[in-house]
Amino acid sequence: MAESESKPEASLKDQGNEFFKAGNYLKAAAIYTQAIKKDPSNPTLYSNRAAAFLNLVKLQKALIDAETTISLNPSWDKGYFRKGCVLEAMERFDDALDAFRIAAQHNPQSTEVSRKIKRLTQLSKEKKRSEEVDNLRSNIDLAKYLDGFKSELAQKHVNEEYWKNIFSFVVETMETAVRSWHQTSNVDARVYFLLDKEKTDTKKYAPVVNVDKAFESPHTHGDCVSFLRQYAVDSFSRAACLIVPKNAISYPQVWKGQGPRKWKHGQSDGFFVELESPFIRKEWFIPSSSEKGQILCRASVIVLNMFKLVQTMLGRKALLNTLEVTYPGNARFLRCT
Structure with missing residues (x-):
């Protein structure tokens, strides 16, 4: 059955x-x-x-x-x-x-x-x-990789509020650039200015200046530096931060001829970050790579490089203006480095 x-x-x-x-x-x-x-x-x-x-x-x-x-x-x-x-x-x-x-x-x-x-x-x-x-790619947190820079700022600046503003300014500028790079595989060549909240005429002066032509030749480079110095003076800028992609630089290609000991990134794509303030000047290179078909900036390997892409952006007059704001009445006794 x-x-x-x-x-x-x-x-x-x-x-x-x-x-x-x-x-x-x-x-x-x-x-x-x-x-x-x-x-x-x-x-x-x-x-x-x-x-x-x-x-x-x-x-x-x-x-x-x-x-x-x-x-x-x-x-x-x-x-x-x-x-x-x-x-x-x-x-x-x-x-x-x-x-x-x-x-x-x-x-x-x-x-x-x-x-x-x-x-x-x-x-x-x-x-x-x-x-x-x-x-x-989604959780960008550069501050934790800049502890050494933060400590150096704290040591060089007596005014705590001022150096903290600079640190936040740098972190925000870098993170904005990384997000742009992740989205488009590129960043625009720009200089970001930390403007004086009380003195800057914000209707006339923007916190960002495009410098996409600045690295085409020595001539355009020199003109750009002159313009930036005057802009920094007129806008009462307290710091300036340059962002420029490596592939946009025809002059000066500061990494060439340095050898692998000084330039450890080979042909890696990426972008440079250059900060200038009255007390400190720093240069970084943020390399990028392709991972699983996606562009990735490795924040953990931000490397400090002693390569100056531009001459002093702020200029002596702008630096003295900033020092006067930070240390009223004592700017003439302070040395800009």
């Missing part, structure tokens, strides 16, 4: 298999469902329906059937294999690997399972790296 009762279920399973082979996964799933109603404890039927649901991209239903297959026959590798395939489609690569490894324990000879494990191991590594890149 048991044999005669199993024939309809076997027939339904065979029908489902035929539809599956023909690529009619919806019909196959429907036939497997009919068979399951007649034989609800048959793990093969759930396994087959899981495969049909997977091809229909009904992943949650496929996962439920795969787990039911495992619960009905925990020692059968097919249930774990089905589960691994579904989890792979969900891009849950680590969980999929766990399922395939259990399948391999129950069927060590399966070359299909071995291929899955090899493939998923690589996909898992790639996904983790991609997530790391996304995290680095």
Whole structure:
């Protein structure tokens, strides 16, 4: 009797298999469902329906059937294999690997399972790296990489409010440039000015000046420096910060001829940052690379380089103006460095 009762279920399973082979996964799933109603404890039927649901991209239903297959026959590798395939489609690569490894324990000879494990191991590594890149691109925090610069500012500036303003100014300028680089693989050559809140005529003087032509030749370079010095004086600037992409510099290419000991970035793309204030002048290069098809600035490897892209941007008069604001009445006794 048991044999005669199993024939309809076997027939339904065979029908489902035929539809599956023909690529009619919806019909196959429907036939497997009919068979399951007649034989609800048959793990093969759930396994087959899981495969049909997977091809229909009904992943949650496929996962439920795969787990039911495992619960009905925990020692059968097919249930774990089905589960691994579904989890792979969900891009849950680590969980999929766990399922395939259990399948391999129950069927060590399966070359299909071995291929899955090899493939998923690589996909898992790639996904983790991609997530790391996304995290680095979205969570830009340069302040923690500038502790040395911050300490130097604190030592050189008696006025705490002033040096903190400069530090915030530099961090904000750098982070703006990094975001632009991540979005467009480029930054505009610009000088950002830290203007005096009380003295600067903000209707006349903007905090940003484009200098895209400044690095084309010695002539345009010199003209730009003269303009910046006058602009700094007229706008009562307290500090200036230059941002310029390496690929925009025809003159001066300060990194050439330095050798690998002084210039450690080879042909790396990226951009320079140059700060000038009355008490301190700093130059950085922020390199970029392509990671998983995305442009990434590695903030953790910001390197201080003693290469001056421009002559003094503020000029002596602008520096004295700033010193007078910072130390009223004592500017003439202070030396600009």
